[in-house]
Amino acid sequence: EKERAFIEWYPRGYGVGFKVKERLFETQTEYQRLEIYETEGFGKLLVLDGTVQLVEVGEESYHEVLVHPVMLAHPNPRRVLVIGGGDGGTLREVLRHKTVEKATMVEIDEGVVEASYLYLDVASELLDRLIKKGEPRGELIIGDGVKYLREADERFDVIIVDSTDPVGPAKLLFSEEFYRSAYEKLNERGLYITQAGSVYLFTNELLDAYKAMKKVFDRVYYFSFPVIGYASPWSFLVGVKGDIDFRKVDVERGRELELYYYDPERHETLFQMPKYVRDLL
Template sequence: MHFIEWYPRGYGVAFKIKEKLFETQSKYQRIEIYETEGFGKLLVLEGTVQLVEQGEESYHEPLVHPALLAHPNPRRVLIIGGGDGGTLREVLKHKTVEKAVMVEIDEMVVETSKIYLGIDRGAFEDPRAEVIIGDGMEYVKNTKEKLDVIIVDSTDPVGPAKQLFSEEFYRTAYNVLNDDGILITQAGSVYLFTNELLDAHKAMNSVFDKVYYFSFPVIGYASPWSFLVGVKGNIDFTKIDLKRAEGLELIYYDPERHETLFQMPKYVRDLLEGKLKL
């Protein structure tokens, strides 16, 4: 038995499956949990791999720590999506964080993850954490709070999640960030979602003071996987606070080799910088 996620152009990522543990249709999507042969449990939403239990840190660590270590004092953090709890767990490793709000639209993802995955490792019960079931874009539009870091842990930049990669969303997010603030988002497969990456980069570039991009090899995804960073103010995302990185117990992202994040394939870099056209 196997599970295959098909990407554009006939490219697939496959896992050998021992058994299906759970399946349901929520208000928003089909949720499945599998037991794989070599990577523990597999979470699938609407046919797309969200994480594998053994290796999920290869996604959550680069999504969280570069941004929080680049920010001079990240106290208030917003997570949009991330219902499995992995991003929240990594955010709460930082002692500077006083409050982390996670806004997930699908309550069933949170409940299923608690029962079958447990990768939050107690983060949902942390007194600094607040979990809100709702629309992340609406939350950003309506919040009165000022934020230091916004992390978009959404599904791929196609279909329903596409609004989270729009200029409208980035402009709204920019306005709720403090004078020095960071927004980071996953932005899909470098090779297979290149057009979507370019579109999101263009939208972010029209709003934020500085925009950075990087890639990271993520287990279970069509890697390398891309990430976009929008900076409000004078933060230099190429520099991080190594002192605050001590004790974070990281597996994949290496703060001492932070500069290696920016090794994007040349043709993709040229596309992003306008030196090359598709």
């Protein structure tokens, strides 16, 4: 009997795959090719330009880790900007923080929001409210995050970049120029976080982003986490502006969140990095 699979191929022929039952949807959006599959064991799978964005079962291993470490390291995050993240998972986690008064998501590709709303069990109620402008603390803007940040006349406590890899539409989100406009638009004390690719397979992209961020932010931290569906470990980069210690998080606020993957009481375990990579950073 024929078995069907979706495989994402990374450099050097390294693959990450899922057995799939069927392809539920495919389209060419204005920016990228979008596919949604039903997998055998991980719910639905969202793919953009051949790269895995999330699986429904396990997406929290990415969204919790992208959002909560910075939110719990910031003493009082009230205004949050998410760039990318059209599936809504990142904003969903941001809005779990009671301190947040307003969170804005700027997604370039309306097609991602629509397909996620229609097909994925990730944040469809939130996306529905955002589309209808009925989410009191959240706002969705379909637009270019680079341009948005450059022209923004407000300041943010936390900026979260939930983008595709640093090629294609997301490339500019990893440039020194972009980091400068992010730094400028952070409040006196603020945190910036971006996903930064596979530790083993995109090591050069990670190093480049780290070096560019070092030129701009007061301090830069790297960390890694095993994300379900990606070539793990996956890397994250945090840029700090002003007086915040990213090595410390508010464990009390963390406890209320009842997290599944990220463990604020073991925050220090995030900083694990293979030695050869640490030596290069």
